[in-house]
Amino acid sequence: MQLYKLVILKIFHSINEFVATKKTILTLGTFDGVHFGHKSILNKVTQSTLHGTYESVVLTFFPHPRMVLQGKKDLKLLNTIDEKKELLEKLGVENLIIHPFDTTFSKLSAEEFVRDILVEKLKIQKIIIGYDHRFGSNRTADIHDLIAFGKTYNFEVEQISAQEINDISVSSTKIRNAITEGNIDLANQYLEYPYSIYGEVIKGKQLGRTIGFPTANISINEAYKLIPQKGVYVVKSIIHEQTVYGMMNIGNNPTVGGDTQSIEVHFLDFYNDLYGTSLKIDILHRLRSEQKFENITALKNQLATDEQETRDYFTVYQSLNNR
Ligand SMILES: Cc1cc2nc3c(=O)[nH]c(=O)nc-3n(C[C@H](O)[C@H](O)[C@H](O)COP(=O)(O)O)c2cc1C
Numbered sequence: 520m521q522l523y524k525l526v527i528l529k530i531f532h533s534i535n536e537f538v539a540t541k542k543t544i545l546t547l548g549t550f551d552g553v554h555f556g557h558k559s560i561l562n563k564v565t566q567s568t569l570h571g572t573y574e575s576v577v578l579t580f581f582p583h584p585r586m587v588l589q590g591k592k593d594l595k596l597l598n599t600i601d602e603k604k605e606l607l608e609k610l611g612v613e614n615l616i617i618h619p620f621d622t623t624f625s626k627l628s629a630e631e632f633v634r635d636i637l638v639e640k641l642k643i644q645k646i647i648i649g650y651d652h653r654f655g656s657n658r659t660a661d662i663h664d665l666i667a668f669g670k671t672y673n674f675e676v677e678q679i680s681a682q683e684i685n686d687i688s689v690s691s692t693k694i695r696n697a698i699t700e701g702n703i704d705l706a707n708q709y710l711e712y713p714y715s716i717y718g719e720v721i722k723g724k725q726l727g728r729t730i731g732f733p734t735a736n737i738s739i740n741e742a743y744k745l746i747p748q749k750g751v752y753v754v755k756s757i758i759h760e761q762t763v764y765g766m767m768n769i770g771n772n773p774t775v776g777g778d779t780q781s782i783e784v785h786f787l788d789f790y791n792d793l794y795g796t797s798l799k800i801d802i803l804h805r806l807r808s809e810q811k812f813e814n815i816t817a818l819k820n821q822l823a824t825d826e827q828e829t830r831d832y833f834t835v836y837q838s839l840n841n842r
Pocket residue numbers: 723724725726727728732733734735736751752766767768771772773774775783784785808809810811812818822825
């Protein structure tokens with residue numbers, strides 16, 4: 520049985536901010552999605568610190584090294600930093616260091632990184648890391664070097680096997696691809712939680728209310744957040760502590776001549792003003808692709824059908840979740 524310690528995750532925005540009070544058990548990585556594969560590594564870290572002799576640390580970099588070193592500004596990720604914080608806290612991680620990756624940092628030699636950062640600053644007792652991890656400027660050092668440094672500087676290295684690494688990288692990519700293709704059910708299976716978006720409700724064209732389907736237009740702050748394929752989805756949210764169900768469209772609203780992409784949710788049996796509210800929207804299931812209708816009446820008819828399908832979905836969903 521897996522034991523968990525209730526922790527409040529401490530966040531550090533740089534390695535320099537972190538002050539170790541005990542020796543640490545550390546892992547290093549992006550952990551995009553914090554899916555089932557990542558959880559097996561993170562559980563190794565938290566289980567090793569369960570008895571309080573050591574403290575757990577996850578070291579991650581933001582911006583993502585690929586954004587900095589390869590100029591990949593269009594890199595899209597499953598989790599925003601805030602989402603990742605929440606997911607790591609649930610797993611019982613005690614410390615998260617989000618270090619700003621920059622070119623100066625990337626120029627540290629392997630030995631400087633190990634000696635000055637891992638040993639001196641982060642006080643590692645053990646590092647849990649993939650067998651293929653490379654580090655130091657130009658990625659010169661590998662796991663064998665790390666094990667050798669461990670003997671010099673007195674820390675343990677626990678390797679994650681090729682099989683486990685393969686599962687993890689395949690699934691992060693698989694989940695991103697599934698979401699890009701609109702296959703949200705598959706993505707959610709891999710994630711073991713519903714993929715979600717988070718943003719503020721902003722003003723739209725004020726058209727929704729005139730056709731009987733007001734929609735909260737969601738504005739997402741993080742340009743790097745992966746948005747699912749255009750289309751209509753069944754969603755769930757919590758508004759003022761109440762669970763609300765809804766249907767969401769991601770698209771350009773071609774029927775009303777839209778050219779920019781919007782994300783809008785019509786909540787069922789809900790009648791309040793939401794402008795300025797921040798909402799987390801859990802995306803549960805895809806209903807259909809976005810279509811250009813002949814006229815507004817045809818769009819309205821389709822929305823009524825979508826509403827019925829959404830209600831049917833939640834009838835089954837509730838009976839499964841109340842068992
Ligand atoms: C569940 C749902 C499905 C939708 N599907 C379509 C669609 O297939 N084609 C389309 O042009 N617009 C679609 N819309 C968008 C409507 O055109 C949009 O809600 C309306 O233009 C109101 O926009 P507003 O909130 O900016 O006033 C959909 C909206 C919702 C909530």
